[in-house]
């Protein structure tokens with residue numbers, strides 16, 4: 686499980702960082718990837734009630750990576766923390782796969798809530814540099830939180846939120862007609878390309894068969 690998550694984290698780093706060259710380099714030098722791997726060890730010890738040991742591991746990881754993750758936070762494999770420095774993820778936070786977290790992001794509480802007081806970040810969310818997401822609400826999948834935004838309430842899927850306090854400036858809905866039309870156009874192009882490839886293959890097969898028959902006829906003549 687630990688290795689599977691690590692592989693997914695490395696894949697996420699490759700997919701999201703144009704500067705990433707290969708998996709080995711990411712494994713050796715990406716502090717965000719290291720922070721998540723340490724966190725999974727801390728999470729294990731927290732689960733089996735060795736909470737002090739879990740805390741020591743999490744603080745050691747913070748010292749080396751600049752990323753502080755509470756041992757109880759739930760983070761799926763395939764999350765990418767870019768640059769690492771100054772990221773804080775609270776106890777009851779949840780982060781789903783495909784999410785990208787830049788430096789200076791806080792997934793925290795407002796100080797007014799008890800119980801679930803840190804956010805749940807759904808799949809493929811972008812948390813830009815310095816964004817603060819505070820409270821026990823959900824940030825919907827595919828949402829983008831702008832650099833320096835302070836988000837204090839629920840964010841719908843595919844929304845872009847910017848500013849202080851955070852406000853929605855756009856919702857890119859994959860169910861919208863533009864998205865659907867684009868998907869249909871791509872599917873049509875693919876179907877056209879497939880039909881063209883099949884026609885070319887058939888033509889090539891016919892030409893090969895003709896050449897073979899001509900060759901055989903030539904042999905018989907001799």
Ligand SMILES: CC(C)(COP(=O)(O)OP(=O)(O)OC[C@H]1O[C@@H](n2cnc3c(N)ncnc32)[C@H](O)[C@@H]1OP(=O)(O)O)[C@@H](O)C(=O)NCCC(=O)NCCS
Nearest residue numbers: 787811812813814829830831832833845846847848854855
């Ligand atoms: C929010 C963000 C992800 C862009 O999302 P988007 O959906 O493409 O949004 P747009 O760029 O079209 O911007 C939408 C509006 O929000 C504004 N806006 C965008 N980012 C903003 C920010 N961080 N703070 C305040 N306003 C912002 C734009 O000016 C635009 O306003 P307008 O409609 O009045 O012109 C991006 O602007 C951002 O903040 N990126 C930071 C990425 C980062 O952290 N990089 C660090 C790498 S080290």
